[in-house]
Amino acid sequence: MQVQFNVMIYTLIFIVFVIFVIYAFYIVKAKNVKAVPKHWHSLLKEHVLFYKNLSKNDQTIFRKRMMLFLSEIHIDGVNTEIEELDKILIASSGIIPVFGFSNWSYNNLSGIIVYPDSFNEDLQFSKADKNKRILGMVGTGRFNKQMVLSKKAIRLAFKNKTDKHNTPVHEFVHLLDKMDGKIDGIPELFLGKEFIEPWLSLMHKEMEAINNDTSDIRKYGGTSKTEFFAVASEYFFERPKLFKQKHPELYKMLSICFQQSK
Numbered sequence: 001m002q003v004q005f006n007v008m009i010y011t012l013i014f015i016v017f018v019i020f021v022i023y024a025f026y027i028v029k030a031k032n033v034k035a036v037p038k039h040w041h042s043l044l045k046e047h048v049l050f051y052k053n054l055s056k057n058d059q060t061i062f063r064k065r066m067m068l069f070l071s072e073i074h075i076d077g078v079n080t081e082i083e084e085l086d087k088i089l090i091a092s093s094g095i096i097p098v099f100g101f102s103n104w105s106y107n108n109l110s111g112i113i114v115y116p117d118s119f120n121e122d123l124q125f126s127k128a129d130k131n132k133r134i135l136g137m138v139g140t141g142r143f144n145k146q147m148v149l150s151k152k153a154i155r156l157a158f159k160n161k162t163d164k165h166n167t168p169v170h171e172f173v174h175l176l177d178k179m180d181g182k183i184d185g186i187p188e189l190f191l192g193k194e195f196i197e198p199w200l201s202l203m204h205k206e207m208e209a210i211n212n213d214t215s216d217i218r219k220y221g222g223t224s225k226t227e228f229f230a231v232a233s234e235y236f237f238e239r240p241k242l243f244k245q246k247h248p249e250l251y252k253m254l255s256i257c258f259q260q261s262k
């Protein structure tokens with residue numbers, strides 16, 4: 001009887017301890033997430049069309065998720081100052097493609113490096129270099145878990161709301177593509193096995209149309225499966241209504257992939 005009683009006491013103490021640890025973990029985590037500055041709502045409405053089109057309730061969720069994103073991902077400027085608007089636009093780009101998933105943390109990303117302008121493959125951005133054409137990239141090797149973005153491209157992505165082009169969203173879509181281990185234009189983790197074949201044949205058809213100049217999807221999407229997925233997704237998030245009208249099958253597929261439809 002005494003032994004059983006002891007076991008019960010120890011079990012109870014252990015359970016209380018576990019609950020305490022979980023509670024403490026959440027308190028620490030919650031403390032890192034800053035409150036949403038009041039004026040961000042109007043900044044978001046002004047600059048981020050995706051946000052503007054959300055319901056009031058979803059806008060509140062969007063803002064909270066932005067703050068969680070900013071508490072988890074470090075943003076550093078190289079030769080450029082990271083202004084408040086840059087933070088808002090970068091966090092928005094991160095949230096837009098994953099907004100359909102109720103809980104999401106980019107565990108394959110720890111930091112974002114922002115350069116003032118486009119850069120070359122060696123991450124150089126001197127004015128004299130004519131090969132500096134890259135606007136954004138997902139880092140590999142030494143830069144694994146890093147993303148590099150051009151500040152000019154971030155600003156431009158949200159300034160022009162009709163061009164179906166958004167560099168930071170493009171890079172975040174590459175990161176989602178990378179979740180299954182490789183960036184190959186096949187988001188296996190999100191599509192589910194039964195949609196892989198249909199996705200491949202649809203992608204083939206749409207890429208052919210791009211390369212035959214009979215598609216309104218940006219030319220860069222015809223260069224590889226990887227880029228097709230990212231470029232088509234930019235269009236899907238930037239101009240959903242037009243995309244649905246022009247590419248209904250592709251729209252359906254990306255709605256399944258991102259668990260969002262508009």
Ligand SMILES: [Zn+2]
Nearest residue numbers: 170174227230
């Ligand atoms: Zn790309």
